[in-house]
Amino acid sequence: MGLDTFMELLRKHLSGRDFSRMMAFTGAMEPERRAAMMQFLAERETLAPEVGADAPDFHLPRLDSAERVRLSSFRGRKPVALIFGSYT
Amino acid sequence: MFRAQAGHLEELRRRFGSEVEFFVVYIREAHPTDEWQVESNEREGVMFAQPKTLEERSGIAQACSLDLKLSIPTLIDDMENSTDLKFYALPDRLYLVGRDGRVAYRGGPGPFGFVAAELERAIEEYLDAAKAESVAK
Numbered sequence: 001m002g003l004d005t006f007m008e009l010l011r012k013h014l015s016g017r018d019f020s021r022m023m024a025f026t027g028a029m030e031p032e033r034r035a036a037m038m039q040f041l042a043e044r045e046t047l048a049p050e051v052g053a054d055a056p057d058f059h060l061p062r063l064d065s066a067e068r069v070r071l072s073s074f075r076g077r078k079p080v081a082l083i084f085g086s087y088t
Numbered sequence: 089m090f091r092a093q094a095g096h097l098e099e100l101r102r103r104f105g106s107e108v109e110f111f112v113v114y115i116r117e118a119h120p121t122d123e124w125q126v127e128s129n130e131r132e133g134v135m136f137a138q139p140k141t142l143e144e145r146s147g148i149a150q151a152c153s154l155d156l157k158l159s160i161p162t163l164i165d166d167m168e169n170s171t172d173l174k175f176y177a178l179p180d181r182l183y184l185v186g187r188d189g190r191v192a193y194r195g196g197p198g199p200f201g202f203v204a205a206e207l208e209r210a211i212e213e214y215l216d217a218a219k220a221e222s223v224a225k
Contacts, residue, residue: 009200018126025124044176044197051194055185056174060113060163061142063149069111069163075189079214080109081207082185083097083160084177085090085198087152088119088129088136 003042089202090180091134094156096204101160104211108184112162114149115172118179118198142167182207184214 011019026034049055059070074080101110119126120138129135139145142164149162165171172178180202182195193210195201 006197006200013200015127021126022124040173040176040178041197044178048176048181048194048197049174049183049191051191053191054189055183055191056171058113058163058171058174060165060171061146063114063146063153063162063164065161069161071185072189074109074185074187076187078107078109079187079192079211080111080185081100081104081211082175082183083090083110083112083180084115084172084175084182085112085180085202086115086117087091087148087155088117088126088134 003038006041089199091152091156093202093204094158097207098157098159100204100208100211104215107215108211110160112153112158112160113165113171113175113177114145114152114162115165115177116145116169117148140167184210186214187218 010022014022026037029037055071057070057072059068061068071080071082097110104110117123117136117138119129121129121135122137125135136148136151139148145167146164149164152158153162169178175181175183176197178198180198182193182202182204183191184193184207186192192214193207195203195206
């Protein structure tokens with residue numbers, strides 16, 4: 001999905017107020033930051049790891065535990081479902 | 089979309105948890121109050137500024153986990169957003185990584201590509217194929 005298609009979907013699905021707020025937010029960004037964000041949005045379909053590619057490794061702390069989890073530690077043992085997101 | 093589909097994702101973990109490991113990877117806020125606020129957050133009282141420290145991010149992740157009654161363990165991305173950037177995850181995204189360490193399913197970019205039902209089908213297909221392979225050996 002190209003950036004233009006993504007923007008069209010936003011316009012179609014967001015309320016007028018949410019869309020206006022997004023435009024105000026991106027319009028007020030420092031040019032460098034705005035460019036980085038737009039590049040990220042444009043590249044996320046083409047550069048995100050593809051099916052069949054090695055999944056990038058990570059080593060992250062677990063909430064409410066001193067344990068850290070390394071994705072590659074599951075290799076050869078179990079598939080892993082990753083759910084990326086935030087509360088907001 | 090993550091918040092709206094958390095119940096479905098919990099169902100998937102109940103159904104497949106013995107065969108598939110599940111993790112929430114908690115990344116930067118998609119719609120914090122100091123960036124692009126959205127009406128649904130105001131309606132539901134989910135109002136947080138973009139965290140500046142890992143402790144702040146962990147605090148919001150904790151509130152999220154409690155509010156959504158998540159049993160799926162949560163991992164916290166670092167403040168350089170390293171994992172988010174490697175997986176091009178912002179605002180939300182789903183993946184299935186196979187036993188061989190390769191990407192078996194890559195969901196579309198969020199919010200529109202974040203579809204728990206698609207992940208469900210991908211898990212079913214992956215496990216069916218693994219079973220068929222095991223029988224063939």
